[in-house]
Amino acid sequence: MSSFHKVSVTTAEANDSVARVSLDNEAQHNTLDLRTIQELDDAFMAADRDAEIDAIVLGTTGDVFCSGADLGDLTEMAFEEGTRWMSQYFETIDVLRDTGKPTVAAIEGICAAGGNELAMGCDLIVAGESARFGQPEVGVGSTAAGGGVQLLPLLVGEKRAREMLLLGEMYPASQMQEWGLVNRVVDDGSARDEAVSLANDIVSTKSPQAYRAIKTIMKTWTNIGMVNQEMARDMTAAVWDSEEFRDRAEAFVDREDQTPRSFTGSQPVDGE
Template sequence: MPEPDAPRAADPASFGFERIRYAKDAANGVATVTIDRPQVLNAFDFRTLRELGRAFEDASWDDAMAVVVVTGAGDRAFCTGADLDEQAEMGATSGQYWRWMGAFIEMHDRLRNIGKPTIARINGACVGGGNELQMACDLAVMVEDAYIRHVGPEHGSVPAGGATQWLPILVGDRRAREILMLCQEVPAARALEWGLVSRVVPRAALDSTVAELATSLRAKLPEALRYTKTQLNWWRDLVWSQTVTHGRDWLAIHSTSDETREAVAAFHEKRPPHYDALRRLAGAPRSCPECGATGMPAEYAYCGVCAAPLPSVFEAIP
């Protein structure tokens, strides 16, 4: 993925993207950015974030592109947020997650500041960071059999990459709390009713509806439209700028916690996390049954004082 030496648009084929597809339709003035990881429901890993950011940057520089469409490959998912396999690998140090979150923030900033209208083409499940991605777009067209969901409090995370900031603006405080705290699916019809998306259509009408909106947006004055977007983004940008770096630091620190390790392990083992054990652990620090030393890290297999074997945190606290 070559770095540009000047702010000039380039041929999409020159980027060598591996995780996304990037295409430009010169006849209609539409650039389409597709997350191309259907085997993992279009979850994004670090390279995906970097490629998305580079594509958004290039699209912003291309004056021939009037509209940018963001979508996912296949029919099952638009995007399901962070790749938990990669998240498990990053659990070793908080610094790894902090750097990953930096790429996530940079990608979002390039999308929101792209300087032209954007449309989310929601072709399937829209989960976690996927919903944050579609909320960063100006308009969203969703197939009628898709859903939106957040799962952070079930998987060891907090949706502080757009959801905690923007959902209260889009759907109101109570509905935002329901979406983020209950972690339940929001069907397409309800997403439309609540103002999470612009249109809900049958799958057969998805592309034609996106094209219709793109055609309408293209027939607008580019500078006036760009500044309209800037003004509309004011509240979102304000809350984003005040909270996202806090979220980045907290998520990085929390990524190595007992809670996150247990949540990610439960996801891979296809079982519920030990919710109640984690609550008890917060009030009863891990201790050695032999010498009574307390505050033992969860990853310790042996006591750091007397070297006695330690039970796992979940054996010690049923």
């Protein structure tokens, strides 16, 4: 396993075969840059291959789960760099979706944008009662196409997904449980313990063969949404490599008001 700097990985005491993979860069709100994504991928792959590990819990070492991609990182990318970033990101989420081992997200605090997409890659989501979820990319000029656009309609329904994606607001854990994104809401600070307990219950009482089969067959539905990853990758990289995205991302980081732009139609204008 590689050396980790922005992710921590612990396995537990006796009689506990759950790998705890935690985002560990709270000073930067656990934003996702390419190094963090690669470290997550290394951690997930190692847990998948380790015969001593039966389940994976994805969480945080602090009070914030993940506020999404590092905008400073994205604004520096040319198109080809953006495609490589997205390719690595999709591969990392796919390890969670593909492994036959149970995967549970433990969410405390903010779970936004890419953080929400990572959580959706897990089999189950446990959240602290003050946790907040959302896909706010539309406000900063990004696409939410790392899984948000694709998976949310399947999990919460199309109209609710449209609200989350097109308005870009944040929603409390209780509402996300009601809508079907979150499985369990627990006291703040106890999400990881509950997620580990849930994972251990699965490991100790359920059939590994049946679990894998059910998960694999259910993945057929999410694959419908994820089928055009290359299109999502290239469209997102093109958006990142644009003046509009850089302007909006920089204004967001600097806490400045956004400059409105005109929305365009899709039909030819008379005379053109």
